[in-house]
Amino acid sequence: xxxxxxxxxxxxxxxxxxxxxxAVADDARARVLTTVGSLTRMxxxxxxxxxxxxxxxxxxxxxxxxxxxxxACANGTMSLRRKVALLYKKQVMFEAESVLPLQDIxxxxxxxxERGEIPLGSLLMDRxxxxxxxxxxxxxxxxxxxFRGRWARQSILKSHLGTTALVVEVFHALLWxxxxxxxxxx
Numbered sequence: 001x002x003x004x005x006x007x008x009x010x011x012x013x014x015x016x017x018x019x020x021x022x023a024v025a026d027d028a029r030a031r032v033l034t035t036v037g038s039l040t041r042m043x044x045x046x047x048x049x050x051x052x053x054x055x056x057x058x059x060x061x062x063x064x065x066x067x068x069x070x071x072a073c074a075n076g077t078m079s080l081r082r083k084v085a086l087l088y089k090k091q092v093m094f095e096a097e098s099v100l101p102l103q104d105i106x107x108x109x110x111x112x113x114e115r116g117e118i119p120l121g122s123l124l125m126d127r128x129x130x131x132x133x134x135x136x137x138x139x140x141x142x143x144x145x146x147f148r149g150r151w152a153r154q155s156i157l158k159s160h161l162g163t164t165a166l167v168v169e170v171f172h173a174l175l176w177x178x179x180x181x182x183x184x185x186x
Contacts, residue, residue, distance in 0.1 A: 011137035011154060028179045033153055036133045038121040040086065047182055051086040051093065055116035058082045067099050070156060070166050078102045093175040100165040109163065124159050132158050
């Protein structure tokens with residue numbers, strides 16, 4: 001993963017994660033971290049924050065052991081690895097990395113992913129695919145800067161057509177500041 005090893009983080013399943021157990025003192029931040037639907041659509045709908053996608057990197061790679069376990073595929077499966085920044089008014093609010101086994105990606109979906117204009121979850125939903133998010137977990141990143149201390153979440157996206165993706169989202173402090181400016185965060 002671009003953000004470092006998933007093994008280095010203490011991921012807490014969303015069902016066990018308690019806002020009172022951590023230094024997250026507002027409902028808006030908790031909603032961002034725990035939403036199981038499309039995060040980008042929730043931010044647009046509830047906070048009037050339409051996000052633009054900027055593809056930072058995208059290439060074919062082998063899934064590592066942890067990614068393969070989470071994706072229920074063979075270790076080393078050929079996968080599309082994609083890192084994007086999600087921007088609001090040209091400022092990065094969060095970054096997301098996705099790992100999608102190639103065997104699960106339809107050719108027309110691959111073309112849309114390569115264009116890099118729409119967030120993955122929205123792209124799948126816009127195509128009429130019912131979408132589920134499983135294994136949602138939250139962490140505050142340990143390790144080296146620049147990500148140390150940032151909130152992150154990981155989950156598995158699955159469409160009814162078989163497309164599966166491991167998604168890790170890392171939130172910048174600017175997101176919380178923008179939510180505060182909108183009066184959403186105390």
